[in-house]
Amino acid sequence: MNSAFSFEIKHTSQGLARVGTISTPHGPIQTPCFIPVGTKATVKSVLPESMKELGAQALLANAYHLYLQPGPEIIDEAGGLSSFMNWPAPTVTDSGGFQVLSLGVGFKKVLAMDSSTFRADDVIAHNKDRLAHVDDEGVTFKSHLDGSMHRFTPEISMQVQHQIGADIIFAFDECTTLHNTRMYQEKAIARTSSWAKRCLDEHAALTASRSDKPYQALFGVIQGAQYEDLRRSAARDLGGMSSSGISFDGFGIGGALDKEKLGTIISWVNQVLPERKPKHLLGIGAPEDLFIGVENGIDTFDCVLASRIARTSAVYTMTGRFNVSNSPYRRQFVPIDQTCDCYTCTHYTRAYLHHLFKGKEILAATLATIHNERFIVRLVDQMRDALIGGSFKDLKAEFLSRYAVKPVASH
Numbered sequence: 001m002n003s004a005f006s007f008e009i010k011h012t013s014q015g016l017a018r019v020g021t022i023s024t025p026h027g028p029i030q031t032p033c034f035i036p037v038g039t040k041a042t043v044k045s046v047l048p049e050s051m052k053e054l055g056a057q058a059l060l061a062n063a064y065h066l067y068l069q070p071g072p073e074i075i076d077e078a079g080g081l082s083s084f085m086n087w088p089a090p091t092v093t094d095s096g097g098f099q100v101l102s103l104g105v106g107f108k109k110v111l112a113m114d115s116s117t118f119r120a121d122d123v124i125a126h127n128k129d130r131l132a133h134v135d136d137e138g139v140t141f142k143s144h145l146d147g148s149m150h151r152f153t154p155e156i157s158m159q160v161q162h163q164i165g166a167d168i169i170f171a172f173d174e175c176t177t178l179h180n181t182r183m184y185q186e187k188a189i190a191r192t193s194s195w196a197k198r199c200l201d202e203h204a205a206l207t208a209s210r211s212d213k214p215y216q217a218l219f220g221v222i223q224g225a226q227y228e229d230l231r232r233s234a235a236r237d238l239g240g241m242s243s244s245g246i247s248f249d250g251f252g253i254g255g256a257l258d259k260e261k262l263g264t265i266i267s268w269v270n271q272v273l274p275e276r277k278p279k280h281l282l283g284i285g286a287p288e289d290l291f292i293g294v295e296n297g298i299d300t301f302d303c304v305l306a307s308r309i310a311r312t313s314a315v316y317t318m319t320g321r322f323n324v325s326n327s328p329y330r331r332q333f334v335p336i337d338q339t340c341d342c343y344t345c346t347h348y349t350r351a352y353l354h355h356l357f358k359g360k361e362i363l364a365a366t367l368a369t370i371h372n373e374r375f376i377v378r379l380v381d382q383m384r385d386a387l388i389g390g391s392f393k394d395l396k397a398e399f400l401s402r403y404a405v406k407p408v409a410s411h
C-alpha cells in the first residue's frame, strides 16, 4: 500500500463488522460509508456542493461512460476527475466491466439479483440485443451512444482509469449473472484472475510513468456468483496476488449477488480476504442490504438506486418507500420524512414535491435526489456510530421493524 493511500481500522465488533478510515490524496473516507454514484461525473440534477452538504464523503463515476463521453484524455487534461467535476474530495471509478458486459448480455443488475429468473448461458447467447463479446484477451463492445465498436482489455481499462484519475479504481473483471451456468462461472473466474494480474502489471507501469499524478489505489474484484467454492477461491487468489511488486490496495465484491444469500456470500469472501484492506460492495444500496453488508465486513458501498428512483418520484422514509407523485400526497404539507434533516425535508413539503413531479418541473428531481441520497448516506453513518457505541444490532432491529412495513398511502 502506498503512503498516499491507507486504511486504518479503528474499531472492530463481534463478527466481521468494523469502523475505519480510508485515506486518499483527495481526503479521508470514514467507513462504513455509502458512496453516491455520479455515473457521468455528475449526480444527476444535484450540485456537488449539495452532495457535500448532505454528507457524501466520496463519489463514484463510471469509466465506461466517461471513456465514451467526454473521453478520458479530456478529464486528464482537466487535472483528473475531482478537478473536472469540482468535487474536492475522494472519487472512485469502476472498471467498465459491469457496464460493458451488462450491455452485452442485455440484462440489468436488478435481474442479476433475482434468482427466480434463472436461465442458462444459451439464452444469453441468443439475446438479440447483445452488444458485447468476451474473449480471453478482453471485451469487444458496441457503444450504446452511436453504435461504434470499441475494445476494453485489462490494460485499456487501467489506462482509461488512470487518465480519469480517481483515487480508487477497480481491476477489469468479467461480471457474470445468476443466469450463467456453473461451467461458465468457472471460466469467468479464471479469466478474471488472469485479467487481475494484467491489471496489476499495467497499474504498476502507469503509476511509475505518471508519478507526478496523485496516487491511485487499485481494488481487485471478487466474482464467483452464488458458489461458495468459487467465491472463496477467487478471494484467496486475488487476496494473495502480487505482480510487478505490488498487490491490490483493497477489494470489490461484485457480480451476481443473490439477494437471499447476500450476507452469506459476503462473509465467505471477507473471511478469506486480507482483513486489513478495505472491502467495497459494488452496486448495492437498498437499506436492508446495507445492514447486511456492514455486519459482514463491508467498508464502502456504491449504488445508483437512490438517485434513479428519486427521479421517478420514489422517496425513502423510515417506514419504507413511497411515490410522492401519487394523489394522497397532494395536500400533505409535511416533509417527506419527519425525522430527516436534509435540505429538502427542512424546506419543502410532500405537497410541493407532488406538484413539481406532476408539473414535470426539473426541481422535482433535484429535491427528491437530495432527500434520498441523504437518507442512505445518513443511514450508513448511523450504522458507523452504532458500531462504535455497541448498538448496531439494536439499530438494525429497530430500523427493519419499521422499514419492513409495506408503505401505505397515509405515510
Ligand SMILES: [Zn+2]
Pocket: 336, 337, 340, 341, 342, 343, 344, 345, 346, 370, 371, 372, 374
Ligand atoms: Zn429528507
